[in-house]
Amino acid sequence: MTASVLVIEDELGIRDFLERGLSDYGYAVETAPDGPSGASKALTGDYDLVVLDLMLPGRSGLSVLDDLHRNRPALPIILLTALGETENRIAGLDAGATDYMVKPFSVAELAARIRAHLRTATSTTTTIRAADVELDLLDRRVTRAGQLMHLSATEFSLLAYFVKNAGHVLTREQLLKAVWNYDHDPGTNAVEVYIGYLRRKLRIGDRELPLVTIRSVGYRFDDVAPE
Ligand code: CA
Numbered sequence: 001m002t003a004s005v006l007v008i009e010d011e012l013g014i015r016d017f018l019e020r021g022l023s024d025y026g027y028a029v030e031t032a033p034d035g036p037s038g039a040s041k042a043l044t045g046d047y048d049l050v051v052l053d054l055m056l057p058g059r060s061g062l063s064v065l066d067d068l069h070r071n072r073p074a075l076p077i078i079l080l081t082a083l084g085e086t087e088n089r090i091a092g093l094d095a096g097a098t099d100y101m102v103k104p105f106s107v108a109e110l111a112a113r114i115r116a117h118l119r120t121a122t123s124t125t126t127t128i129r130a131a132d133v134e135l136d137l138l139d140r141r142v143t144r145a146g147q148l149m150h151l152s153a154t155e156f157s158l159l160a161y162f163v164k165n166a167g168h169v170l171t172r173e174q175l176l177k178a179v180w181n182y183d184h185d186p187g188t189n190a191v192e193v194y195i196g197y198l199r200r201k202l203r204i205g206d207r208e209l210p211l212v213t214i215r216s217v218g219y220r221f222d223d224v225a226p227e
Contacts, residue, residue, distance in 0.1 A: 004027065005050070006038070008041075008056065009033070009051070009053040010034055018110070019031055025107070034056055035060060038052070038056070039059065042068050047075065048075075049076045049114055050075060052080065054081050054082075055082065062091060062095060065097055066096075069095060069152075074139070074140055077096070078117070079092045079093075079099070079101070090193075093154045095152065098117050098153050099117060116181060126138040130163045142159065145204060152197075154179065155201065159202075161179055167221075169214050170219055171217060175218070176191060195211065195213075210224060
């Protein structure tokens with residue numbers, strides 16, 4: 001089955017480059033040149049993934065992202081960002097983007113990310129659990145001790161990776177690779193920041209998340225329900 005990708009990008013050169021490039025990788029590609037038409041296509045069409053530029057005319061990429069994430073929470077979205085747009089990039093990840101690419105990048109690199117995210121999105125095991133945390137990977141629902149929790153897409157991916165590897169120490173590098181698809185450490189503090197989000201959002205009263213910091217090594221999610 002051919003996966004379909006919507007590319008929302010205003011620069012004609014990049015739009016054509018991605019349309020041709022991703023078609024060569026076997027994707028059915030559609031495009032939109034601005035925020036309003038991109039949002040309406042993404043919300044009404046049947047796409048498996050959206051590639052979204054942040055700087056768009058008519059409506060900002062962040063606003064489109066917010067809309068898509070609220071109305072289509074399971075739709076993976078890869079942001080295209082320019083060098084230096086760090087704040088927008090972090091805002092984008094927090095608003096539910098699955099991943100981002102910094103321009104300039106190669107089609108091969110983008111295609112690899114798309115493949116990885118589609119694999120996650122269509123995984124057949126739907127429910128995983130460790131300690132008192134349960135995730136439905138298909139509906140992207142998280143409960144802790146039976147209570148429904150609200151996480152962004154990146155927080156969800158990070159938690160899912162911990163739960164799948166419960167009891168094992170995971171290094172920063174492993175987390176950067178699994179969740180952000182980095183092959184090398186770009187010097188970001190995304191891991192620390194997102195671990196902080198998970199601990200804060202999944203705390204129930206004084207019951208902490210069983211996510212332990214292993215000093216100068218990494219983190220471990222313990223498969224034991226805290227008292
Ligand atoms: Ca642009």
